Amino acid sequence: MAIYLDHAATTPLRPEVLEAMLPYLTEHHGNPSSIHAAGRRARQGLDEAREEIAALIGAKPREVVFTASGTEADNLAVKGVAWASSARGRHIVTSTVEHKAVINTAAILERQGFQVTAVGVDRAGRVDPADVASAITDATTLVSIQAANNEVGTLQPIAEIGAICRERRIPLHVDAVQSAAFEPPTPDAWQATLISLSAHKLYGPKGIGALYVRQGTAMVPQMNGGAQERQRRAGTENVAAAVGFARSMRLAYAEKPNLATLRDRLIAGLVALDGVQLTGHASERLPNSASAVIEGVEGGDLVAALDLDGIEASTGSACTTGSVEPSHVLLAMGIDPELAHGSLRLTLGRDTTEADVDRTIEVVGACIGRLRGLRAPAAVSA
Amino acid sequence: MSRIVAAMSGGVDSSVAAALLAREGTEDEVIGVWMRTHGDLPEGYELSRSCCSPDAADDARRVAQLLSIPFYILNVEREFGARVIDAFVDSYLEGATPNPCQACNQYIKFDELLKRGLAAYGADAVATGHYARLEHRDGRWRLMRAADADKDQTYFLWVLSQEQLAQTRFPLGDLTKPEVRAIAADLTLPTAHKPESQEICFVPLGDYRELLEERRGYAGEPGPIVDADGTRVGTHTGYAHYTVGQRHGLGVALGEAVYVREVQPTTNTVVIGRREEVAQRSFTVDGARFTAGDAPAERFEASVRIRHRAPDVPAEVTMVGRDRFVAETAAPVWAPAPGQAAVLYDGDECLGGGRISRA
Numbered sequence: 001m002a003i004y005l006d007h008a009a010t011t012p013l014r015p016e017v018l019e020a021m022l023p024y025l026t027e028h029h030g031n032p033s034s035i036h037a038a039g040r041r042a043r044q045g046l047d048e049a050r051e052e053i054a055a056l057i058g059a060k061p062r063e064v065v066f067t068a069s070g071t072e073a074d075n076l077a078v079k080g081v082a083w084a085s086s087a088r089g090r091h092i093v094t095s096t097v098e099h100k101a102v103i104n105t106a107a108i109l110e111r112q113g114f115q116v117t118a119v120g121v122d123r124a125g126r127v128d129p130a131d132v133a134s135a136i137t138d139a140t141t142l143v144s145i146q147a148a149n150n151e152v153g154t155l156q157p158i159a160e161i162g163a164i165c166r167e168r169r170i171p172l173h174v175d176a177v178q179s180a181a182f183e184p185p186t187p188d189a190w191q192a193t194l195i196s197l198s199a200h201k202l203y204g205p206k207g208i209g210a211l212y213v214r215q216g217t218a219m220v221p222q223m224n225g226g227a228q229e230r231q232r233r234a235g236t237e238n239v240a241a242a243v244g245f246a247r248s249m250r251l252a253y254a255e256k257p258n259l260a261t262l263r264d265r266l267i268a269g270l271v272a273l274d275g276v277q278l279t280g281h282a283s284e285r286l287p288n289s290a291s292a293v294i295e296g297v298e299g300g301d302l303v304a305a306l307d308l309d310g311i312e313a314s315t316g317s318a319c320t321t322g323s324v325e326p327s328h329v330l331l332a333m334g335i336d337p338e339l340a341h342g343s344l345r346l347t348l349g350r351d352t353t354e355a356d357v358d359r360t361i362e363v364v365g366a367c368i369g370r371l372r373g374l375r376a377p378a379a380v381s382a
Numbered sequence: 383m384s385r386i387v388a389a390m391s392g393g394v395d396s397s398v399a400a401a402l403l404a405r406e407g408t409e410d411e412v413i414g415v416w417m418r419t420h421g422d423l424p425e426g427y428e429l430s431r432s433c434c435s436p437d438a439a440d441d442a443r444r445v446a447q448l449l450s451i452p453f454y455i456l457n458v459e460r461e462f463g464a465r466v467i468d469a470f471v472d473s474y475l476e477g478a479t480p481n482p483c484q485a486c487n488q489y490i491k492f493d494e495l496l497k498r499g500l501a502a503y504g505a506d507a508v509a510t511g512h513y514a515r516l517e518h519r520d521g522r523w524r525l526m527r528a529a530d531a532d533k534d535q536t537y538f539l540w541v542l543s544q545e546q547l548a549q550t551r552f553p554l555g556d557l558t559k560p561e562v563r564a565i566a567a568d569l570t571l572p573t574a575h576k577p578e579s580q581e582i583c584f585v586p587l588g589d590y591r592e593l594l595e596e597r598r599g600y601a602g603e604p605g606p607i608v609d610a611d612g613t614r615v616g617t618h619t620g621y622a623h624y625t626v627g628q629r630h631g632l633g634v635a636l637g638e639a640v641y642v643r644e645v646q647p648t649t650n651t652v653v654i655g656r657r658e659e660v661a662q663r664s665f666t667v668d669g670a671r672f673t674a675g676d677a678p679a680e681r682f683e684a685s686v687r688i689r690h691r692a693p694d695v696p697a698e699v700t701m702v703g704r705d706r707f708v709a710e711t712a713a714p715v716w717a718p719a720p721g722q723a724a725v726l727y728d729g730d731e732c733l734g735g736g737r738i739s740r741a
Binding site: 298300301302304305307308309367370371373 | 413452454455456457498501502503504
């Protein structure tokens with residue numbers, strides 16, 4: 001059995017979640033917009049899911065918009081608000097370590113005549129709220145900052161940024177896709193106007209995300225069609241996935257696994273290896289995330305080597321196409337580009353054991369040794 | 383049991399090579415690897431049959447799924463850019479004819495992939511879809527021509543050393559191309575009916591001139607085309623746009639077929655000649671390497687091939703030091719082009735070769 005340490009990429013579906021979803025994939029097959037009994041039954045499932053998620057984050061049900069993914073939620077938040085307020089101003093503020101779903105969405109807006117200021121981060125990947133404050137201009141209509149980084153796990157001072165946005169009366173969008181697996185997002189404490197969420201990072205199904213939209217927020221829908229989701233996101237709702245999302249979220253906050261202890265054990269083991277440096281913040285980081293850069297090793301090679309030795313890890317960024325560009329997050333943190341090629345991300349889950357962690361440290365050490373030894377020429381033999 | 387890295391380009395040959403290694407009943411553990419050699423091509427090039435397009439990666443991945451083998455993408459952009467693409471461009475700028483497939487074998491498949499594959503994947507060997515055979519006889523590895531003489535690719539593999547040959551597998555060596563296609567069809571591999579790729583993978587439209595400008599800023603400056611006597615007979619667009627043996631695109635009408643005989647970078651001159659003037663009986667070869675490690679003798683008989691699919695010609699080979707030789711052929715050979723490989727054979731065995739030097 002492989003040791004799966006890529007929970008930041010996705011998590012396995014919980015059996016209880018699957019069980020909650022199954023009736024909506026079978027007998028409750030109706031379209032929630034239909035008038036008849038089958039439709040009403042589906043609508044009930046959808047409404048209850050929305051209520052549950054709203055309750056978990058301290059929001060009103062009408063403030064929860066289901067989308068097909070966290071990426072779609074980011075797109076809807078950034079484009080939707082930017083366009084809705086474009087008569088007032090065309091400037092948005094974000095950071096250099098955002099997820100591609102925000103960075104590339106902002107880049108599209110830039111091509112359409114908006115201005116984007118991406119505030120930098122320190123060596124640990126933290127945004128300084130003062131930088132956000134000074135980036136805001138009279139034309140700013142949106143600030144978008146993630147709650148936690150997907151590559152290095154660094155947590156951002158969202159409440160402080162929220163206070164600044166509140167004072168300047170600018171809506172704050174928070175991508176909470178990673179952090180929501182551990183702590184419920186808090187629209188009020190954060191003073192956030194928009195929050196992106198995704199189910200499959202917290203043991204729910206893939207194919208569903210949500211955007212919290214504070215009541216009264218003007219927004220241009222990005223998917224046009226029927227009147228679903230209060231006209232903010234057209235398309236027949238993915239009822240079963242919404243039900244699964246709500247159930248997985250409730251279960252996520254019903255338990256408090258002590259992942260941080262295991263994470264610290266893993267980090268200590270990794271940095272004890274020769275030429276391995278922790279990336280991200282030492283303490284202000286996701287409880288399941290250990291990330292590092294490793295001298296003299298290509299991250300993709302290391303991840304392949306670990307895979308063949310039964311450990312499923314990641315370089316941190318989605319590099320399935322084998323792109324040669326190092327992670328934009330590591331570069332933004334001031335890590336040398338050559339070193340940034342040697343990135344490794346290990347993200348723990350609720351089933352990870354101490355033995356898994358110890359085994360991982362051992363295998364990472366062995367693989368690094370092998371990769372650095374490129375290559376002791378093999379003997380010529382028959 | 384061996385663990386073998388199968389280089390998968392997304393074409394039918396490498397797909398079948400991987401399939402033969404991975405088929406049930408063999409002891410070998412196979413790992414499929416697709417190498418990313420250069421960035422994505424601009425929009426509109428995706429219909430090209432290039433082996434390095436994202437489509438090719440998708441095909442390779444799909445084949446690996448069907449074979450139930452692990453599949454990884456290995457990024458070799460930096461190495462390929464320097465060792466293959468830049469070398470290709472520089473070769474033209476030196477007035478020579480490049481040999482990119484050989485460079486890719488020498489520096490990428492049997493060096494970068496081999497060493498990274500062995501280290502990262504803990505593999506023992508690299509397998510490719512080349513048509514060539516390996517034999518271990520009398521204490522050493524021998525690189526042998528493929529059973530399918532028409533497909534034989536030893537012309538691009540002569541650079542391999544004993545060490546490399548020992549860690550190489552050519553599963554297609556005993557098969558003909560129709561047999562390979564039949565196996566692919568039988569296994570319902572999605573690559574079974576893919577057309578043959580002929581062009582150079584990083585020059586999808588076959589025009590390398592843009593690449594000269596892009597990589598080295600060479601736009602081409604018009605200069606004289608002269609005949610054997612030095613008489614100017616036309617104007618060319620830049621010496622690096624021409625290669626020895628070229629017939630088309632000269633814009634010269636002399637009433638008979640003429641060919642490029644020599645390209646002179648220093649004077650930006652292209653020299654042409656009639657067919658018989660372009661043939662030679664003797665030429666010098668640099669950078670010689672022998673699969674056995676050393677040349678068979680100071681002076682020996684071999685057959686020589688100076689371009690892919692050209693006929694072999696019997697020759698007398700005389701070593702000049704360790705890494706240079708002179709080949710004197712029994713009959714004139716057509717346009718030995720500086721930069722191209724001259725590959726030596728003893729019957730079906732490929733002995734090695736070198737790079738034809740400027741006369």
